[in-house]
Amino acid sequence: MSDMHRAERSAALDPRDPWVIDTKDLGRRAGSSRTVRRQLPVPEPLGVSGVIEVPAGAEFTLDALLEAVVEGVLVSGEATAPIEGACSRCLDPIAEEVSVRFTELFAYPDSATEETTEEDEVSRLVDDLVDLEPMVRDAAVLALPQVPLCAPDCQGLCADCGIKWADLEPRHGHEKIDPRWAALVERFGEPGSDTPPAEGDRQ
Numbered sequence: 001m002s003d004m005h006r007a008e009r010s011a012a013l014d015p016r017d018p019w020v021i022d023t024k025d026l027g028r029r030a031g032s033s034r035t036v037r038r039q040l041p042v043p044e045p046l047g048v049s050g051v052i053e054v055p056a057g058a059e060f061t062l063d064a065l066l067e068a069v070v071e072g073v074l075v076s077g078e079a080t081a082p083i084e085g086a087c088s089r090c091l092d093p094i095a096e097e098v099s100v101r102f103t104e105l106f107a108y109p110d111s112a113t114e115e116t117t118e119e120d121e122v123s124r125l126v127d128d129l130v131d132l133e134p135m136v137r138d139a140a141v142l143a144l145p146q147v148p149l150c151a152p153d154c155q156g157l158c159a160d161c162g163i164k165w166a167d168l169e170p171r172h173g174h175e176k177i178d179p180r181w182a183a184l185v186e187r188f189g190e191p192g193s194d195t196p197p198a199e200g201d202r203q
Contacts, residue, residue, distance in 0.1 A: 015129060017131075019040055022129055023066055024128040026073060027068070028068055029068055030070050033068065035065050035066075036065075037061075039061060040059060040062055040132070042054050042055070048144075050086065052084075053083065053085060054083055054098065054144075062077065063077050064078075069105070074104070075130060075135075077102065079102070080098070082097055087148060092150045094150055102135055102139050105122060106125045107124050108125055
């Protein structure tokens with residue numbers, strides 16, 4: 001998520017946004033807590049398009065615990081979403097899930113934490129609201145595999161014919177011809193074969 005997008009969200013948090021949680025009921029009473037379970041929509045693809053991503057229109061399933069502490073509200077839990085992509089070895093489609101765990105302190109205004117840290121170091125409460133989108137999205141991006149595979153032992157494709165090794169016979173192979181003999185093979189055919197030379201090669 002870009003810094004500009006973060007700033008825009010922080011400046012205009014909407015309590016109706018499913019990514020935004022109102023913590024007013026915790027009352028700044030250290031030790032008070034409550035759980036939250038929500039479906040969080042993904043309006044734009046998250047990840048690397050065509051490689052691996054949480055697709056637009058998907059949802060994160062959020063299970064979180066909100067705890068009031070001296071310096072703010074501590075949010076911890078887990079978020080899970082479907083991911084789609086292609087195997088980096090055989091190009092088969094991948095349809096799996098990404099699951100991330102997180103713990104984030106949202107500092108109270110005028111708290112010691114808020115006063116002694118830069119804005120990008122610690123998240124802030126805005127009118128008792130916490131915005132989970134930056135935290136969950138950033139964690140999910142880091143959790144996406146850099147080299148997505150359909151299976152850990154995927155052997156990929158045959159470099160000569162482009163067919164998946166898993167679909168080929170165990171003894172599958174392609175005879176390699178020394179390039180120095182390639183012109184003779186093309187002109188006269190394989191030694192011992194009945195294949196006649198090409199029409200243009202006949203004299």
